[in-house]
Amino acid sequence: MKKFEEKTYESETIYKGKIVQLDIDSVTLPDGQTSKRELIRHPGAVAVIALTEEGKMVCVEQYRKPMEKSIVEIPAGKLEPNEAPKPCALRELEEETGYTSDDLEFVTSFYTSPGFADEIVHLYFTDKIRPLENQPEGDEDEFVELIELTVEEAEALEKEERIHDAKTAYAILYLKLRNAL
The missing domain is CATH 3.90.79.10 (Nucleoside Triphosphate Pyrophosphohydrolase)
Structure with missing residues (x-):
């Protein structure tokens, strides 16, 4: 397991456009609690x-x-x-x-904004x-x-x-x- 890894157990695509995609991931946190993450997917x-x-x-x-x-x-x-x-x-x-x-x-x-986006330049x-x-x-x-x-x-x-x-x-x-x- 990676340090502080959050395991995704469900992912839903909310929007898919020409440039970005918005996903809502449900994750298990390192302490066993769960949370949701809003993620912008970008091709780079x-x-x-x-x-x-x-x-x-x-x-x-x-x-x-x-x-x-x-x-x-x-x-x-x-x-x-x-x-x-x-x-x-x-x-x-x-x-x-x-x-x-x-x-x-x-x-x-x-990475431009690693808190919510995977865009890499x-x-x-x-x-x-x-x-x-x-x-x-x-x-x-x-x-x-x-x-x-x-x-x-x-x-x-x-x-x-x-x-x-x-x-x-x-x-x-x-x-x-x-x-x-």
């Missing part, structure tokens, strides 16, 4: 820290309905069924920014990008604006809460540490 995602030749971080600004505001983020997107993270990262970089790369380096993976880095010859059409329901920022400019946007998501905050810290070494 990727994000890319991409730097221009000038060392600027490639970001996109887009409206995020859950927060009811536009925020600036590194390029990212959802994994499709059976899609490997690295090709997905390249696809998202191309679709959202019009840049491509032959050199995506895996950085890490992390696979993070990649490249400082070898080039514009695509033919600019791709983005998703029909996605409207983004390309923004290139120095680390200092990105930090200023964090203070203004225009950068306000974990993956982009992680990217800024990663770049600061990378430059410090």
Whole structure:
């Protein structure tokens, strides 16, 4: 038995959408008591820290309905069924920014909200990008604006809460540490 393991004895899917699924799991706790857990199931995602030749971080600004505001983020997107993270990262970089790369380096993976969701983000880095010859059409329901920022400019946007998501905050810290070494 795993330390603090909660054994599921019943699971009910309440909602299944394009992006997430909501399950209610009935569990037995380590002390024998029972409880219910509300779980968001997500297929996983990727994000890319991409730097221009000038060392600027490639970001996109887009409206995020859950927060009811536009925020600036590194390029990212959802994994499709059976899609490997690295090709997905390249696809998202191309679709959202019009840049491509032959050199995506895996950085890490992390859970976004492990208290209630199983979403995992696979993070990649490249400082070898080039514009695509033919600019791709983005998703029909996605409207983004390309923004290139120095680390200092990105930090200023964090203070203004225009950068306000974990993956982009992680990217800024990663770049600061990378430059410090």
